[in-house]
Amino acid sequence: MAVKEVSKGIYYVGVNERTIHLFEGLWPLPLGVSLNAYMVVGSEKTALIDSVEWSDVECQLDNIAAVEGRSAEPDYLVVNHMEPDHSGGIPELCRRFPEMKVIGNNLTIQMLKGYYGIADDRFVQIGDGETISLGDKTLQFFKTPMVHWPETMMTWVAENSTLFTGDAFGCFGALEGGVVDTEFDTSRYIPEMYRYYSNIVGKYGTPVTNAIKKVGNLPFRFICPTHGPVWHDRIPEIVEIYSRLSSSQWEDGITIIYGSMYGHTAGMASKIADGLAEREIRTIRVHDASRSSMSDMISDAFRYRGLVVGSPTYSMNLFPPVEAFMKAMEVREVKGKVCGFFSNFTWASAALPLLEEYGGKLGWDVVATMNVKMRPDCGCNDTAGFIDALADRFRSEA
Numbered sequence: 137m138a139v140k141e142v143s144k145g146i147y148y149v150g151v152n153e154r155t156i157h158l159f160e161g162l163w164p165l166p167l168g169v170s171l172n173a174y175m176v177v178g179s180e181k182t183a184l185i186d187s188v189e190w191s192d193v194e195c196q197l198d199n200i201a202a203v204e205g206r207s208a209e210p211d212y213l214v215v216n217h218m219e220p221d222h223s224g225g226i227p228e229l230c231r232r233f234p235e236m237k238v239i240g241n242n243l244t245i246q247m248l249k250g251y252y253g254i255a256d257d258r259f260v261q262i263g264d265g266e267t268i269s270l271g272d273k274t275l276q277f278f279k280t281p282m283v284h285w286p287e288t289m290m291t292w293v294a295e296n297s298t299l300f301t302g303d304a305f306g307c308f309g310a311l312e313g314g315v316v317d318t319e320f321d322t323s324r325y326i327p328e329m330y331r332y333y334s335n336i337v338g339k340y341g342t343p344v345t346n347a348i349k350k351v352g353n354l355p356f357r358f359i360c361p362t363h364g365p366v367w368h369d370r371i372p373e374i375v376e377i378y379s380r381l382s383s384s385q386w387e388d389g390i391t392i393i394y395g396s397m398y399g400h401t402a403g404m405a406s407k408i409a410d411g412l413a414e415r416e417i418r419t420i421r422v423h424d425a426s427r428s429s430m431s432d433m434i435s436d437a438f439r440y441r442g443l444v445v446g447s448p449t450y451s452m453n454l455f456p457p458v459e460a461f462m463k464a465m466e467v468r469e470v471k472g473k474v475c476g477f478f479s480n481f482t483w484a485s486a487a488l489p490l491l492e493e494y495g496g497k498l499g500w501d502v503v504a505t506m507n508v509k510m511r512p513d514c515g516c517n518d519t520a521g522f523i524d525a526l527a528d529r530f531r532s533e534a
């Protein structure tokens with residue numbers, strides 16, 4: 137893509153990835169993903185901010201070469217984050233730019249040595265809050281550990297009111313012509329932001345909250361993440377989404393996740409969705425765990441406060457796709473859900489206690505359970521009571 141000036145003397149030199157199907161080998165990329173990197177051209181020195189995947193580094197080098205007024209070789213490469221979607225190109229950048237120094241904190245440097253064997257004389261180690269001058273621009277570094285790895289940091293250029301945030305405020309989706317949100321319609325990136333946050337960063341809510349507190353008072357006019365658009369016009373909305381998700385403030389709505397072998401549990405899920413809609417719950421998302429992507433299920437489960445999970449008993453366990461979903465909730469330590477659990481069995485009941493065990497471990501507020509033997513319409517279950525309990529809780533909190 138063409139090199140763009142984000143703000144005076146700051147250029148986008150990242151790449152679009154539309155060929156890989158799965159991010160981290162797990163998460164679908166129907167809209168692709170951008171691997172953002174930037175170049176800060178000061179009056180005396182030039183710094184690159186982050187690299188890209190190893191397989192995309194030639195494209196990054198082409199973009200660097202296209203920056204007008206650049207020095208022949210950047211003086212610095214700032215490594216805000218070591219995950220290989222941003223660091224894979226570093227060895228090649230070091231080969232092409234033999235005098236370029238690599239800026240990172242103590243943990244970054246350990247990882248640069250361990251991953252790429254970068255020599256000691258390359259490094260400029262910085263501490264939290266320290267600065268490096270480029271002449272008429274100054275780089276200031278803020279450690280933001282676990283957003284999303286322990287070494288992650290952000291870089292601030294006060295003269296441009298620009299914050300380079302690593303994965304924070306990022307989203308899936310390749311860029312479509314524009315870079316800054318003022319240049320193009322960015323509405324399709326918002327659902328991709330929920331999916332990105334919940335899938336990739338979701339486990340690290342407290343570190344994200346801490347990072348937002350740490351840098352939130354900076355007078356930024358541009359947020360430059362490592363994925364997705366550069367934010368300018370939509371900064372309040374983007375910061376609000378990340379703040380809300382990282383502090384477990386969920387939107388009104390109920391996600392129903394179910395697994396079903398022969399249709400009984402699926403029928404119960406449909407009945408629950410119908411009943412909730414009749415009781416004026418307006419946002420309901422239904423996922424068959426065997427068919428929906430784990431990525432979309434996690435995204436909706438993160439976004440909405442209500443979560444209803446149903447599973448048949450399967451070999452005295454949860455149905456495997458439902459088990460995988462509940463494990464994903466446990467791994468991400470998802471808090472504050474208002475829940476209903478339902479299950480179905482024929483001769484031995486194991487699913488409901490297992491769902492309740494997960495709910496207990498995560499501290500969820502389980503307001504309704506239902507365990508059905510054989511046919512859901514056999515008269516042995518109180519589906520209306522189950523739906524009423526959920527709907528009443530939601531109405532009382534509205």
Ligand code: FEO
Nearest residue numbers: 219221284303362
């Ligand atoms: Fe986009 Fe955590 O790397």
